[in-house]
Amino acid sequence: MSDELTCKELVELVTSYLENALSAEERARVEAHLATCDGCDRYVEQMRQTIESLGALRETDLSPEAQTKLLAAFRHWRGSQQNA
Amino acid sequence: MTRERLYCFDQTGEGRTASLSFFIRARIENKSSLFYNRHVTSPPPAFELSSTEKAQLDGLRRGDEAVFKQLVAAYHPAMVRIAQMFVDDRGIAEEVAQEAWLGFLRGLERFEGRSSIKTWLFTIVANLAKTRGKRAKRSLPFSFFENYDRDTDEPAVSAERFRGADDAYPLHWASAPAAWKSDPVRQALGGELKTYLEAAVAALPEQQRMVLTLRDIQGWSADEVCNALGIAETNQRVLLHRARSKVRRALEEYLT
DSSP states (O other): SSSOHHHHHHHHHHHHHHTOOOOOHHHHHHHHHHHHHHHHHHHHHHHHHHHHHHTTTOOOOOOOHHHHHHHHHHHHHHHHHHOO | OHHHHHHHTTTTTHHHHHHHHHHHHHHTTTTTOOOTTSTTTTTOOOOOOOHHHHHHHHHHHTOOHHHHHHHHHHHHHHHHHHHTTTTOHHHHHHHHHHHHHHHHHTTTTTTOOOHHHHHHHHHHHHHHHHHHHHHHHTTTTOOOOSOOGGGGGSSSHHHHBBOTSSSSSTTTTTOOEEEESSSSSHHHHHHHHHHHHHHHHHTTTTHHHHIIIIISOOOOOOHHHHHHHHHHHHHHHHHHHHHHHHOOOOOOOOOO
């Protein structure tokens, strides 16, 4: 059996590939396969899109309500520190 | 503290639920760093707070509101997200995150800076959310430290999608991925797809969900996740791989 990857093997290596966790030799095998396989090439691209979409779920917004409550809690805590 | 000791708690779902918080709490009480705890048997290396964090701590202890606001802006949204890993309800997650800040303030006097402020905060919120989650869905077995090898046979893509081993093109695509009708990245910022993605993440097995949430949603590095969860790098990668593969499949269903 040649050392050519099958598609079934490739889909299990995608994460290691994207994480740069493959040896130089394994990486070369993956890239050789991707160069000639449209299905896998698309698969890898879809994994990249998946990761990027997940990044869009990240919340960086702090609601004004939460901020107000937390500030009030901080002031309360500060007051109790000073009284202690 | 060894893994063996954790397994003593593993007799029932309840015991399992207790094990992570027990583990983390024990580590905090020992004042040991949460970092490097994947090498559970070796003592953690000394952790030094950065000068910025030292200044922030001093500011907080003096009662400097600006410093507090800065930390809240930097960490609160991520804390809500971490709470959501354990509790279903967004409102409860918000509550838990707010409660975590109170715990943080109360512990400030005793905090010795053996971990970063971020790790300290995230540990508090994870513990609180764990307790709340236990109440909300008591049946969920928490098994983070169980061996992931138990289900090694979890293909990224179902076997039916590939040709047979004796085909002219052995184990190549029989049903290759179809092009997606639209770019999920542009769509994910709002609306229906976002809700759909959230649901796909929520449906992941717990270990996978935690790793994917921290890595791909919160944008932590692999090292940070390994350190915070006390798992080995290969384990982290396997969990991430399974989780991402499932989310891709979910997107495929939605977008083709």
